[in-house]
Amino acid sequence: MHILLQLLLILFLAKVFGEVVERAGFPSILGEIAAGVSLGLFLIRPDNDALIFLSELGAIFLLFTAGYKEINLQELKASSKVAFVPTISQVLVAFGSGFLIGSIFEFQFMTCLFIGVTFSVTSIGVSVRTLIDLDYLSKKVGSTMLASAILDDLIGIFMLSVVVSIAADQQMPSGMHLLAIAARILCFIAVMVILGWKVFPVLFEYVHRMHVRESIFAFVIMTALFSAYLAEAFGLHAVIGAFIGGAALSSVPLAKIQEVQSKVDGISYGVFIPIFFAFIGLSVNSGSIAGAGILSVLVVVMALSGKLIGGFIGSKIVGFDSYDSLIFGVGVMPRAGVELVLLSIGRNMGIIDDQVFAAIVLMVAVSVLVTPVLLKFAIGFKERSEMLRE
Amino acid sequence: MVVDYTKVSVAEIMTRDVVTVTEDTTIDDILDLFGRHHYHSYPVVTDAGELVGTISEDIVLEILLFKQIPASRQTHLSVVRSLGDDARGIMMPYPVTVSVDASLSETADLMLKHHVYRVSVVDCGKLVGILSKRDIVKEICKRRD
Numbered sequence: 440m441h442i443l444l445q446l447l448l449i450l451f452l453a454k455v456f457g458e459v460v461e462r463a464g465f466p467s468i469l470g471e472i473a474a475g476v477s478l479g480l481f482l483i484r485p486d487n488d489a490l491i492f493l494s495e496l497g498a499i500f501l502l503f504t505a506g507y508k509e510i511n512l513q514e515l516k517a518s519s520k521v522a523f524v525p526t527i528s529q530v531l532v533a534f535g536s537g538f539l540i541g542s543i544f545e546f547q548f549m550t551c552l553f554i555g556v557t558f559s560v561t562s563i564g565v566s567v568r569t570l571i572d573l574d575y576l577s578k579k580v581g582s583t584m585l586a587s588a589i590l591d592d593l594i595g596i597f598m599l600s601v602v603v604s605i606a607a608d609q610q611m612p613s614g615m616h617l618l619a620i621a622a623r624i625l626c627f628i629a630v631m632v633i634l635g636w637k638v639f640p641v642l643f644e645y646v647h648r649m650h651v652r653e654s655i656f657a658f659v660i661m662t663a664l665f666s667a668y669l670a671e672a673f674g675l676h677a678v679i680g681a682f683i684g685g686a687a688l689s690s691v692p693l694a695k696i697q698e699v700q701s702k703v704d705g706i707s708y709g710v711f712i713p714i715f716f717a718f719i720g721l722s723v724n725s726g727s728i729a730g731a732g733i734l735s736v737l738v739v740v741m742a743l744s745g746k747l748i749g750g751f752i753g754s755k756i757v758g759f760d761s762y763d764s765l766i767f768g769v770g771v772m773p774r775a776g777v778e779l780v781l782l783s784i785g786r787n788m789g790i791i792d793d794q795v796f797a798a799i800v801l802m803v804a805v806s807v808l809v810t811p812v813l814l815k816f817a818i819g820f821k822e823r824s825e826m827l828r829e
Numbered sequence: 830m831v832v833d834y835t836k837v838s839v840a841e842i843m844t845r846d847v848v849t850v851t852e853d854t855t856i857d858d859i860l861d862l863f864g865r866h867h868y869h870s871y872p873v874v875t876d877a878g879e880l881v882g883t884i885s886e887d888i889v890l891e892i893l894l895f896k897q898i899p900a901s902r903q904t905h906l907s908v909v910r911s912l913g914d915d916a917r918g919i920m921m922p923y924p925v926t927v928s929v930d931a932s933l934s935e936t937a938d939l940m941l942k943h944h945v946y947r948v949s950v951v952d953c954g955k956l957v958g959i960l961s962k963r964d965i966v967k968e969i970c971k972r973r974d
Contacts, residue, residue: 466900567908571895576911585905585908585909588905655943690922692923696925696945
């Protein structure tokens with residue numbers, strides 16, 4: 440099939456399925472993945488170079504927009520104070536659960552690490568909706584969950600940087616090796632901080648005076664591509680660079696003009712990101728899910744319970760009661776965007792095989808579907824107990 | 830006589846008496862401001878007069894109608910803003926500004942290119958005035974007369 444027709448079908452089905460799922464109360468990402476799965480069953484194979492490249496751009500833009508639009512350094516400071524302990528706890532237990540599954544199935548060390556990292560990240564969008572519906576977002580546990588989500592993403596990105604670097608060198612990490620990786624990450628962050636602090640503000644002052652059309656928008660996109668490329672030059676993955684590049688631009692007023700943000704959103708969420716999620720669906724081999732059997736079940740159970748138990752323990756440590764700790768643990772269970780980026784990187788590097796890939800995609804879908812139900816149950820449980828006490 | 834607008838500075842035509850809010854201004858007071866005045870946005874300043882953000886009608890609408898907004902548009906930051914109870918919690922940080930010695934023509938160019946209706950005018954980070962498209966049009970009309 441002609442690549443143009445493939446793109447047309449992917450975008451069309453991703454948007455239509457995304458809309459249906461969104462109206463049913465779930466994130467459109469599920470519809471976009473489902474669009475890819477359906478197209479993969481009948482029409483399109485995920486082996487077209489152009490399609491692979493566009494999906495890689497989708498991953499880059501997903502992380503870039505996260506850094507560019509959602510990072511607020513002041514909020515980050517506040518979040519760190521409130522949510523540090525619960526976040527570390529849920530990330531560690533979830534990582535441990537993932538690593539344990541890999542060990543049980545006797546996967547290679549790198550595969551175990553990657554499964555652990557994909558288990559660690561949270562996308563709480565679906566929980567936030569439920570909290571809003573139940574008027575629970577403004578409660579302390581709701582705001583802690585929000586704070587935890589942003590920290591959680593940062594920790595996930597950091598873990599990915601380390602794991603990708605270890606995987607690229609294809610050897611068991613020694614102490615020196617880990618130090619070298621840490622130095623590379625710190626050097627890259629330092630370069631981006633200097634660019635964001637000193638260079639980008641001046642650069643955009645000139646760019647906004649250019650006469651050619653869409654100069655600011657073009658330079659924002661160039662920053663995404665440059666930071667992704669620079670990260671690769673430092674031995675990190677392009678998506679990590681895109682995220683940090685986005686964050687470096689997040690405090691440059693001329694780069695954050697509302698209209699420019701809308702255009703970046705347009706090209707990201709209108710084109711590249713749906714292609715990325717649909718490509719994830721295309722890459723799921725339906726036979727692999729069935730073949731994975733017990734692995735799929737364990738991945739789903741351990742990934743969800745890892746977050747639940749870790750979140751519960753962490754919240755108890757900082758003084759939440761058992762009911763709120765349960766709500767927190769359930770609220771941090773869903774996975775979506777960043778996890779799938781990590782997963783696709785693992786697959787591209789040959790670390791994650793078809794069965795693990797399919798099992799984790801299934802886990803993402805299950806986590807998004809069951810979390811609202813469990814969250815309503817946990818909040819109802821708390822409210823019933825409060826009524827009984829009164 | 831043809832007027833060279835590159836030689837007209839924003840300092841000459843900006844509004845100096847600006848209605849501002851401080852970082853601690855409560856949401857209720859901000860809503861009250863929107864009810865009393867006809868401005869589309871308000872600058873947020875520190876006690877020392879430094880500009881730290883703006884609060885626009887878009888933000889206020891987003892907060893007031895938060896539950897009705899389609900979930901796909903409820904981003905992490907917009908959710909955090911919906912929980913804010915003062916100007917610091919809901920403002921858009923890093924606003925676009927022009928310096929006090931910028932020319933009228935370059936400011937108008939910025940507004941036209943990026944559909945910005947009002948820009949804050951700063952001098953060493955401190956807010957010294959506001960310039961809107963209407964101010965520029967009025968000034969140009971006046972000079973044509």
